[in-house]
Amino acid sequence: MNKVLAFIMVLLSLAACTNGSTNGQATSQDSVAVAYTFEDDSPTSEARRALDPIVKQYPNYRDNEIAQDELRKPLEEYFSSCVGKPFHFIDNLYVDYEEIDQVNGDIATVWFKSMNFSNYGGDLWDCAFRLKVEMTKEEAGKLSSGIYLINGTLKEWDKNGRFVGTGFHVSSTIWLGTFVISDATVAKL
Numbered sequence: 001m002n003k004v005l006a007f008i009m010v011l012l013s014l015a016a017c018t019n020g021s022t023n024g025q026a027t028s029q030d031s032v033a034v035a036y037t038f039e040d041d042s043p044t045s046e047a048r049r050a051l052d053p054i055v056k057q058y059p060n061y062r063d064n065e066i067a068q069d070e071l072r073k074p075l076e077e078y079f080s081s082c083v084g085k086p087f088h089f090i091d092n093l094y095v096d097y098e099e100i101d102q103v104n105g106d107i108a109t110v111w112f113k114s115m116n117f118s119n120y121g122g123d124l125w126d127c128a129f130r131l132k133v134e135m136t137k138e139e140a141g142k143l144s145s146g147i148y149l150i151n152g153t154l155k156e157w158d159k160n161g162r163f164v165g166t167g168f169h170v171s172s173t174i175w176l177g178t179f180v181i182s183d184a185t186v187a188k189l
Helices: 002-018 045-055 065-082
Strands: 094-104 107-118 126-136 147-158 174-188
Touching: 045 065, 065 147, 065 174, 094 126, 126 147
Parallel strands: 126 174
Antiparallel strands: 094 107, 094 147, 107 126, 147 174
């Protein structure tokens, strides 16, 4: 039942993505909320394995500024330790294609975003991030609006908001900032 509910939520989110867009194409002004729930046997469990033990230490982070400040520290340690390695945290997390930012020779920079994903229906944590993915111009030329799965190496973690103006911060939602991904494998759902 939970899997069916999660699937319906994704479909409703996809329908909302094209509502108000030009000719059904997503624009950079569209607000996308891809919400789904993790289950114990879910392939998205890597994000749960990373975040659950950290966030469980601060169950009151949503409305307590001291807990929010304390939660930042172990999250920052975790994501900093991922730089330069295969970034399994994003394995099997749905992200929405946003736009091709720039093309430099044969390399293109493409933006994806995941907004408001959570575990267990959001009773422990809600989280959001953006991906800045480096890929070949040829691969980028095949992209279109929609939901994707991306795997790759975490080249850089922009926790200071250099790219999108919003860096890593903790409030009622944990905003992880921007992950720069290289050696990416991109698959449309």
